[in-house]
Amino acid sequence: MPSRQEQLTSQAYVLYSKPYQENSLILDVLSRENGRIQLLAKGVKKSKKGLSFALQPFRTLQIKYLLKSNLSILVDAEIIENNDKPFKDNKVLYSAYYLNELLIRLLPSHEEVASIFSLYQQTIQSLKEFSLYEHAIVKSELCLRLFELKLLNQIGYEVDLQTSALTAKQIESDLNYVYIENIGFVSTLELEHPSFNQQNTIVLSGKTRGECLIKLGQEEQDFFQDNLICRQQIKQLLRNILHLHLGEKPLKTRELYQQLFVKNKITIHKSN
Amino acid sequence: MHSPLIQDLINHLKYLPGVGNKSATRMAYYLLEQNKAAALKIANSLQQAVEKIHHCESCRILTENKICQICADLSRDEKTLCIVGSPADVFAIEQSGIFKGYYFVLMGSLSPLDGIGPNELGLPKLFEKVNKENFQEIILATSTTVEGEGTANYIINELHDFSGTVTRIAFGVPLGGDLEYVDGSTLGHAFSGRKPIS
Numbered sequence: 001m002p003s004r005q006e007q008l009t010s011q012a013y014v015l016y017s018k019p020y021q022e023n024s025l026i027l028d029v030l031s032r033e034n035g036r037i038q039l040l041a042k043g044v045k046k047s048k049k050g051l052s053f054a055l056q057p058f059r060t061l062q063i064k065y066l067l068k069s070n071l072s073i074l075v076d077a078e079i080i081e082n083n084d085k086p087f088k089d090n091k092v093l094y095s096a097y098y099l100n101e102l103l104i105r106l107l108p109s110h111e112e113v114a115s116i117f118s119l120y121q122q123t124i125q126s127l128k129e130f131s132l133y134e135h136a137i138v139k140s141e142l143c144l145r146l147f148e149l150k151l152l153n154q155i156g157y158e159v160d161l162q163t164s165a166l167t168a169k170q171i172e173s174d175l176n177y178v179y180i181e182n183i184g185f186v187s188t189l190e191l192e193h194p195s196f197n198q199q200n201t202i203v204l205s206g207k208t209r210g211e212c213l214i215k216l217g218q219e220e221q222d223f224f225q226d227n228l229i230c231r232q233q234i235k236q237l238l239r240n241i242l243h244l245h246l247g248e249k250p251l252k253t254r255e256l257y258q259q260l261f262v263k264n265k266i267t268i269h270k271s272n
Numbered sequence: 273m274h275s276p277l278i279q280d281l282i283n284h285l286k287y288l289p290g291v292g293n294k295s296a297t298r299m300a301y302y303l304l305e306q307n308k309a310a311a312l313k314i315a316n317s318l319q320q321a322v323e324k325i326h327h328c329e330s331c332r333i334l335t336e337n338k339i340c341q342i343c344a345d346l347s348r349d350e351k352t353l354c355i356v357g358s359p360a361d362v363f364a365i366e367q368s369g370i371f372k373g374y375y376f377v378l379m380g381s382l383s384p385l386d387g388i389g390p391n392e393l394g395l396p397k398l399f400e401k402v403n404k405e406n407f408q409e410i411i412l413a414t415s416t417t418v419e420g421e422g423t424a425n426y427i428i429n430e431l432h433d434f435s436g437t438v439t440r441i442a443f444g445v446p447l448g449g450d451l452e453y454v455d456g457s458t459l460g461h462a463f464s465g466r467k468p469i470s
Contacts, residue, residue: 016385022290050455056418079456086418090425093418097384104385253384260382260390260426 012063014055015100032117036107041074054079058124085128089136092127098253105246106155116154123147141231142224148238161217166190173211179204204240208233332377332394333359349373351408357415381419408436
């Protein structure tokens with residue numbers, strides 16, 4: 001770690017902020033140089049430079065800060081993205097908050113993982129782009145799933161989409177697979193075979209078609225856009241694997257998404 | 273070392289925003305040494321306010337009545353409703369004297385990572401109010417943060433069957449401000465929201 005008072009510079013995104021005292025914020029930030037760090041942004045709410053405007057989620061920032069072991073100090077921040085586009089679709093916006101929550105829950109502080117920063121940056125840019133179009137959330141789904149998958153890989157939990165775990169054969173597109181904790185994908189044929197010892201195995205997902213796994217590995221955008229069943233199967237699969245790492249505490253962003261877009265809503269009468 | 277009662281008072285004063293140990297100690301000793309009468313008044317006011325103040329049943333602003341003064345004022349324009357984030361926004365708009373309709377106060381924004389959802393903001397109540405009353409225009413005056421914009425967009429989507437007009441307050445260059453000091457995003461809003469003058 002560099003000397004304590006050395007001022008560092010890094011690209012960063014604010015993942016979460018909470019007010020601290022009257023005019024300050026405590027930020028959870030994903031930085032390119034130092035991974036996830038917590039920053040105290042003193043007096044930013046009354047800053048004449050519009051710092052509190054800059055310090056919002058999903059903006060690429062250049063931050064200057066003093067790195068400390070727990071709460072680092074923000075010295076300055078500016079937006080570096082010239083075409084700082086907002087999310088044009090609310091479902092995509094709240095999905096992006098989901099990514100922030102995943103990072104906060106899964107990524108330990110001070111782990112320097114530049115690839116996570118690049119992954120997050122690319123994902124946010126793609127989501128903003130998708131949010132301009134009709135059916136934005138359908139277009140965004142593969143991007144969200146790939147983020148989950150790559151994040152799992154980065155934190156040391158590799159999901160092998162190529163091979164069947166028991167036989168080391170290639171995943172076949174016409175077979176159905178289940179995911180078994182600590183083992184990997186096993187075809188339902190292998191699972192039903194008398195030689196397979198089902199004791200001590202925890203099947204994490206329902207059936208997923210081999211084709212969906214192969215196309216996920218190939219990052220086939222068009223395929224996922226047109227295939228609802230694959231989207232559902234892969235979403236459920238990754239949700240179950242993530243659940244292993246997230247523990248029992250539910251994700252707040254998922255609960256809010258359900259409340260906003262899925263559950264019983266009050267409709268506005270046309271006759272008004 | 274302070275006596276236990278004084279220490280308690282100092283600790284409790286620190287609940288106030290922006291008050292740390294030093295300020296709390298100064299306040300405690302000032303009230304106890306120099307102005308006991310004021311201390312009793314504060315204690316009494318706090319007790320009364322905490323017991324009697326609640327959300328207005330119509331607009332959610334804080335009031336001791338069932339319906340707040342603004343909602344009870346029948347001379348206001350019943351055709352417009354302005355949705356704001358906090359009571360402070362209502363006071364700011366009221367002071368400007370520019371708006372004469374009714375308000376709905378969300379008391380925050382949709383905040384995914386804090387678990388603040390539509391129920392916490394009283395959105396079911398808002399949509400019920402829109403259904404029941406006869407507004408012709410709904411003005412969204414929520415904040416310009418990402419969360420404020422998300423909240424506004426959600427409300428706009430939910431109001432898509434509302435037969436009147438839904439408007440958003442304008443954003444842009446502050447009066448008396450020089451363009452060169454305005455940041456890019458604000459200038460972007462100012463340009464995209466420009467109005468024809470002839």
